[in-house]
Amino acid sequence: MRRNSKLVLGGAAAAVLTAVSMGAGPVLAQNGKATDKSVTLTAALAELNGSGASGTATAVVKNQKIEHIEVHAAGLTPDAPHAQHIHYGNEALNECPTLALDSNGDGRLTTVEGVPAYGPVVVSLNTTGDTTPASFLDVARFPVSQGGVFNYSRDNIEFTDVAGTGYPGAGGLGTAKQIADSIRAGEGVLVIHGLDYDGDGTYSFSDPEGGSELTPGLPAEATDPAVCGVLR
DSSP: OOOOOOOOOOOSSSSOOOOOEEEOOEEEEETTTSSSSOEEEEEEEESSTTTOOOOEEEEEEETTTEEEEEEESSSOTTOOOOOEEOOOOOTTSSSSOOOOGGGTTTSSHHHHHHHHHSSEEEHHHHHHHOOSSSGGTTGGGGOOOTTBBBEEEEEEEEEOOOOTTTOGGGGGOBBBHHHHHHHHIIIIEEEEEEEOOOSSOOOOOTTTBBOSSSSSSSHHHHHSEEEEEEEE
């Protein structure tokens, strides 16, 4: 990795989560999960962009906090940092993207092309410090795969208000509660980024991918999505 960079990615596109009150009992989301107690969510992580990687994730969410999360992945670019996030958008499909979203027809999905499916970043799953979208590309604080494998865990990650999540009002601001309720209801998408298209053993600016559309300081190999799964 050549340098560190920070970026907040906003914007999303298409589907609204609604919750209904069931009498005097707990509030239930569309999939029936109670939103006022601890919920355990799991995801099977599948490859994107032909990365060959896969994995699993488990998150325990209560109120507006991720009490515990684990991500286990293999087949990643070896000995390289891998940015990973929970994505969510009130107007997103809240699912993993397919090549149907490859807008320029180059046969690969960039992070931005995937946003209509998984929405913007709402949590940065780094190893230390700030976990908000402000740390979206603070590469030095994301896990490094050892021989293509990493086993990540972290406790007590607070949800925060996030602009650009597609809610009505100024800037599409979603509150921490709105976002947490939606993640608990099975709308969160976990994405791991970073793959070595040309097999040279590092993230490089080589053609045809070149630089990332997110920031000129990073190659596309460092930011393109490699693995994805929905937390349900």
